[in-house]
Amino acid sequence: MALAQLKIDTTAARLADVDVPQGAASWGNAARADALARVRQMGLPTKRDEYWKYTDPASLTAADAPEAAVFKSDETPLFDAVDRVKIVFVDGVFDADASDDLQAEGLEIERLSDAMATDIHWAKDIYGVLEARGQKPVERPLATLNTALATDGVVIRVTGKAVKPVNFIYLHNDPSSDAILHNVVKVEAGAEMTLLETGPAAARFSKLLEVDVADGGKFNHVRAQGRDHERRAVTHCFARIGAESTFKSFTLTFNGVLTRNECVLEIVGDDAVAHVAGVCVGDGKDFHHDDTVFITHDALNGESRQVFKKVLRNGATGVFQGKILVKEGAQKTDGYQISQSLLLDDDSQFLAKPELEIYADDVACSHGSTSGAIDETALFYLRSRGVPHDEARNLLTLSFLAEALAEIEDEALADDLRDRLEGWLARHR
Amino acid sequence: MLEIKGLEVKLEEEDKQILKGVDLTIEPGTVHAIMGPNGSGKSTLSYVLSGKDGYEVTGGSATLDGEDLLDMDPEERAALGLFLAFQYPVEIPGVGNMTFLRTAVNAQRKARGEEELSAADFLKEVREKAKSLKIDAEMLKRPVNVGFSGGEKKRNEILQMAMLEPKMCILDETDSGLDVDAMKLVADGVNALRSEGRSFLVITHYQRLLDHIKPDIVHIMANGRIIKSGGPELALEVENNGYADILSEVA
Ligand SMILES: Nc1ncnc2c1ncn2[C@@H]1O[C@H](COP(=O)(O)OP(=O)(O)OP(=O)(O)O)[C@@H](O)[C@H]1O
Ligand SMILES: [Mg+2]
Numbered sequence: 266m267a268l269a270q271l272k273i274d275t276t277a278a279r280l281a282d283v284d285v286p287q288g289a290a291s292w293g294n295a296a297r298a299d300a301l302a303r304v305r306q307m308g309l310p311t312k313r314d315e316y317w318k319y320t321d322p323a324s325l326t327a328a329d330a331p332e333a334a335v336f337k338s339d340e341t342p343l344f345d346a347v348d349r350v351k352i353v354f355v356d357g358v359f360d361a362d363a364s365d366d367l368q369a370e371g372l373e374i375e376r377l378s379d380a381m382a383t384d385i386h387w388a389k390d391i392y393g394v395l396e397a398r399g400q401k402p403v404e405r406p407l408a409t410l411n412t413a414l415a416t417d418g419v420v421i422r423v424t425g426k427a428v429k430p431v432n433f434i435y436l437h438n439d440p441s442s443d444a445i446l447h448n449v450v451k452v453e454a455g456a457e458m459t460l461l462e463t464g465p466a467a468a469r470f471s472k473l474l475e476v477d478v479a480d481g482g483k484f485n486h487v488r489a490q491g492r493d494h495e496r497r498a499v500t501h502c503f504a505r506i507g508a509e510s511t512f513k514s515f516t517l518t519f520n521g522v523l524t525r526n527e528c529v530l531e532i533v534g535d536d537a538v539a540h541v542a543g544v545c546v547g548d549g550k551d552f553h554h555d556d557t558v559f560i561t562h563d564a565l566n567g568e569s570r571q572v573f574k575k576v577l578r579n580g581a582t583g584v585f586q587g588k589i590l591v592k593e594g595a596q597k598t599d600g601y602q603i604s605q606s607l608l609l610d611d612d613s614q615f616l617a618k619p620e621l622e623i624y625a626d627d628v629a630c631s632h633g634s635t636s637g638a639i640d641e642t643a644l645f646y647l648r649s650r651g652v653p654h655d656e657a658r659n660l661l662t663l664s665f666l667a668e669a670l671a672e673i674e675d676e677a678l679a680d681d682l683r684d685r686l687e688g689w690l691a692r693h694r
Numbered sequence: 695m696l697e698i699k700g701l702e703v704k705l706e707e708e709d710k711q712i713l714k715g716v717d718l719t720i721e722p723g724t725v726h727a728i729m730g731p732n733g734s735g736k737s738t739l740s741y742v743l744s745g746k747d748g749y750e751v752t753g754g755s756a757t758l759d760g761e762d763l764l765d766m767d768p769e770e771r772a773a774l775g776l777f778l779a780f781q782y783p784v785e786i787p788g789v790g791n792m793t794f795l796r797t798a799v800n801a802q803r804k805a806r807g808e809e810e811l812s813a814a815d816f817l818k819e820v821r822e823k824a825k826s827l828k829i830d831a832e833m834l835k836r837p838v839n840v841g842f843s844g845g846e847k848k849r850n851e852i853l854q855m856a857m858l859e860p861k862m863c864i865l866d867e868t869d870s871g872l873d874v875d876a877m878k879l880v881a882d883g884v885n886a887l888r889s890e891g892r893s894f895l896v897i898t899h900y901q902r903l904l905d906h907i908k909p910d911i912v913h914i915m916a917n918g919r920i921i922k923s924g925g926p927e928l929a930l931e932v933e934n935n936g937y938a939d940i941l942s943e944v945a
Contacts, residue, residue, distance in 0.1 A: 641747070646784035647794070649744050650854060651772035651802035660797065664788025664837075 272308025275326050279309055279410070282328065286416050293381030296393040300413035303397070307406040316403055319584040319616040320525055320555040325407060325499045330443035330469030333495035333522070340688075342434075343463045343489050343681065349432040350374070352419055356437060356467050357444020359417050363434075371425035372458065377418035377447060388420045391449050395475040395503040399529035402590075403559065408501040408527070411473040415447030423456040423482070430459035435466030437493060442467035448474045452482035452510070459675075460484070465491030465521070466498070476504040478512055480534055486514040487678055489685075490521060494551070497523040508534025508564070515673045517682050518545035518554055519689055525555040532595075535565040542572040542672035546686065547581035548693045550612075555584035556604070562595040562628075571602040574669040576662055577613035578693065588620040591628050600630035607665045608636055659690040695759060695893045696720040696743075696862050702753035703735075703742050712738045714918035715754065720862070723890040727904055728897045729932050730915035736897045737781050739915075740864045744778040745771050758862055772798075773805035777860035779851035781867045781897075786838040791850070794838045795820060799857055823856045827883055844871035852883040863887070864895045869903040881906030901933035914940055 285297055309326040310317045324331050350372070353363035359376055367374040380388045393412040399405060421431060433448070444467035452458060456479070466472065478484050490498060498521065506512045518524055530539045545554040560569045575583035585604035606615035615636040623630060639661055647657035663683065673679040696718070703713035712735050720726050728736055742749050743756055745768035756763045763771055786794065800810040811819070824834060827849045839847050848868050855863055865884070869877055884894065884907050896907060904912075904926065912928040913920045916937065921944045922928065932940070 640786075642784050643786045645746050645768060646780070646786065647798070648768035649746075649772055649778055650794075650798035650858065651769050651805065652797055653769045653801060653805075654767065656797070656801065657769075660789055660793075661786070664786065667788045 268311065268313050269308065271311050271313065275309045275311055276305060279326055279328050280305075283414060285413060288378065289381035290384045290386070292384075292386070292389040293392070296389075297413050300393055300409045303400075304406050304409040304413055307404050307409065309406050309410065316557070316586070319586070320523070320553065322407070322525070324497055324523060325469070325471075325525070330441065330467075331497065332440045333437075333468035333493060333497065335437055335440055336465070336491070336493040338492060340685075343685070344432055344461050344678075347430060347432070347461070347678075349430045349461060351432050351434055353434045353436065354417065354444070354446065354466065356439045356442035357417060357446055357470070359419075369427060369429050369431070371423060371427035371456065372431065373422040373424060374431065375420050377415065377420055377449070380420045387422060387451060388449050391451060391475050391477050392447070395477065395505055396473060396501070398505070398531065399503040399559075405501060405527060405529070407471065407499050408473055408503070411445055411447055411471045411501065415445045415473065418447040418449070420449040421451070421458070423450065423452040423458040425456055427456070427458040430461050432461040432463065435462070435464035435470070435491070437465045437467055437491065437496065440468055443469045445471045446473070448472075450474070450476045450484065452476070452478045452484050454479040455481040457483040458485070460486045462486070462488035463491070465493040465496045468496055470496065470498040470500070472498065472500040474500075474502045476502065476512065478504065478506050478510045480507040480509055482507065482510040484512050485674060487673060487675070488515070489517040489682070490519070490524065492519045494520045495522050497521070499525045500527065502528045504530045504539070506530060506532045506534065506537045506539050509536045510534065511538045513540045513672065513674060514542070515669075516543040517686075518543065520547065520552065521554065522551045523553050525557065527557045529559045530569070531561045532564050532567040532569065536567070537564060538568045540570040540572075540672055542570070542669045544574050544666050544669045544686070545583065546576040546689050547583070548578050550580035552577070552581035553584070554582070556587070558587040560589050560600070562589070562591045562598040562600065564595055566597040567595060568599045569601070570672070571604070572669045572672050573604040574666050575606040575615060576609065576666070577606055577615065578609035580612035582613070583615045585615070585617045585619070585634065587618075587632070588622065589630055589632070591623040591625050591630065593624040595625045596627045598625060598628040598630065600628070602632035603668070604634045605665070606636040607662060608638055655691075655694050659687060662690055663687065695722045696756070696895070698754070698756045700754035701739070701742070701756055702751065703738060703749050704752055706748050706750045711752075712918055713742070716918070716920055718913065718920060720893045720895060722893055724910045725888070725894040725896065725907060727909040727912045727929060728895065728915050728920075729899065729912065729929060731937055734915045735918045736915055737866055740778050740866045740897065743771075743864065744768055744776060769801065769805070772858070772860070773802045775861035777855050777858055777863045779848070779855060779863070779865040779868045781870070783839050783847040783851055785840045787840050789838050791834050791836060791838050792820065795854065795857055798854070802858060820857065824853055826886075827853050827856075827879055829853055845873060845876045848872055849876065849880060852880050856883060856887060859887075861892050862895070863892065864897070866897045867899065868896075869898055869900060877903060878906060901929050904929050916941060
């Protein structure tokens with residue numbers, strides 16, 4: 266079958282029994298209708314799409330979400346010790362009782378449905394707008410589908426230096442849940458916030474985050490996607506980054522049968538900084554993790570970093586597709602990209618497609634991608650000093666991950682995530 | 695202490711015999727030196743004793759205080775008190791020297807059923823020992839051996855030895871790459887550790903180190919065997935005449 270027809274059929278099947286959410290003001294309805302039209306026109310992706318060459322989207326585009334057992338752990342939930350504003354979703358539905366009051370100094374927080382029911386709302390200029398901007402030059406129809414169908418989410422306007430971080434907590438209770446959440450953050454000029462995200466959310470999770478960082482703003486993001494083994498997720502982050510502003514995002518992923526995390530950043534103002542980093546650890550043939558990143562430099566003197574590290578064992582698969590696009594005139598761009606996998610056996614695989622596309626002549630961009638095994642010489646050296654094999658291997662594994670973990674600004678958070686990684690490594694020996 | 699009998703070793707990957715029957719007995723509290731031409735098997739002996747992969751023991755035995763070394767994992771040998779100062783110390787990017795030392799010290803204590811060293815005691819001890827080896831605090835913070843000069847790496851090996859307090863210390867060409875002053879520092883470090891219950895096997899090409907660390911017995915290794923043993927004067931003979939005489943003497 267021709268690819269175009271296949272995509273039309275896939276899209277028709279996905280949308281056959283879907284109800285587009287109601288109750289929005291006209292701008293909200295328009296945004297959804299527009300997205301629906303766009304997704305119909307693009308068609309949902311299939312494995313034959315170039316951009317999905319390494320990851321089969323079939324279970325993400327299927328009408329019904331495959332079930333996923335709920336993972337129970339007695340581990341202290343992540344970020345429990347952090348003084349934060351908790352916003353809880355259970356299987357993709359906002360839980361007011363479990364959440365804190367939606368207010369904090371420097372922040373205006375509303376539920377997406379409330380914002381969408383308001384005739385005049387700042388979110389109108391961002392919801393689906395940054396997502397639509399991020400469709401060029403590569404189409405991301407699953408993001409557009411999210412814009413059309415998202416049933417819940419939160420919008421946050423950052424008006425000053427937020428004292429507390431906001432923590433979206435995504436609980437997964439129902440083995441057949443299929444959640445679609447769409448969050449919007451607007452960081453006003455000179456304002457700052459930290460967003461924490463935790464949890465698997467659902468059996469199948471589609472999540473989209475749009476972030477607009479105005480001049481001199483700062484957005485700091487740390488996320489962990491839970492420990493469920495069977496869950497699937499496709500997440501998108503679209504950010505527009507203004508002059509002298511900073512955007513930093515770090516993602517930790519344990520397990521998961523399928524994860525596709527797309528991050529699309531556009532530096533539109535001079536002297537801006539954008540960092541995106543991630544660590545994933547996977548054990549077994551049923552682990553597939555895909556980081557897809559696209560950073561566009563469209564301003565002077567921008568700095569971007571992509572640092573992705575993966576630990577793969579027992580037939581796990583890791584994917585990295587990362588691009589730095591430096592537009593004409595984006596002089597003095599400093600772009601760095603590294604993607605590395607540590608393969609703990611011969612069965613695991615790392616598929617990487619690092620890309621640079623540069624139309625300015627005065628830039629410094631570098632990229633590197635490697636996959637390799639544990640350094641046997643270093644392992645022996647440690648063991649000869651009395652460090653037991655597994656402990657030595659874990660120490661070397663954590664050292665492999667260090668560059669990515671160093672991207673987390675808050676050291677206490679970084680230490681916590683490192684401890685949990687150590688725990689995972691100890692459990693998967 | 696260390697007892698090696700008829701040790702025969704070949705490479706695992708190819709049919710190449712490297713050690714062809716090594717006999718060596720080291721009594722507690724003594725210092726032995728091994729000299730010998732390049733490629734004679736000195737480093738191989740030290741690696742096989744510490745448990746490196748890639749070698750196959752085809753005959754003989756090696757015991758430390760009566761326990762069969764060759765059957766143990768490298769970490770077990772270390773916990774038993776065996777230490778090898780590497781001819782080529784390994785760089786480990788991403789692992790801080792301090793973390794490395796503390797992990798090693800505590801792993802060995804744990805393996806021996808002893809209590810872990812407290813962070814404060816550990817720090818105090820490292821600082822003292824590092825100071826006497828002229829290893830500055832900044833070097834301790836860096837990743838293990840990364841960006842260290844050749845001499846700094848060798849001093850770092852001696853620091854590890856001082857912290858781990860092994861009973862059987864093998865030093866593989868710890869003098870190579872050291873300037874005159876550093877050699878004195880290293881020798882002082884070794885001499886400070888000399889005690890009744892601790893033995894040393896010093897592999898070297900030069901008499902100079904042996905001026906500082908006085909050996910009780912000197913062995914000459916050639917072609918995978920110890921072909922001659924004697925007193926410190928044997929090292930002087932090698933220094934003056936090379937190996938030709940000794941080799942033809944036993945041939
Ligand atoms: N892993 C290996 N693969 C191939 N050859 C090896 C290996 N290990 C040792 N050999 C060979 O075994 C022989 C002994 O090597 P070894 O390193 O033990 O010598 P050495 O006496 O320490 O020499 P030097 O004085 O140069 O340090 C050499 O011929 C060396 O090439
Ligand atoms: Mg050697």
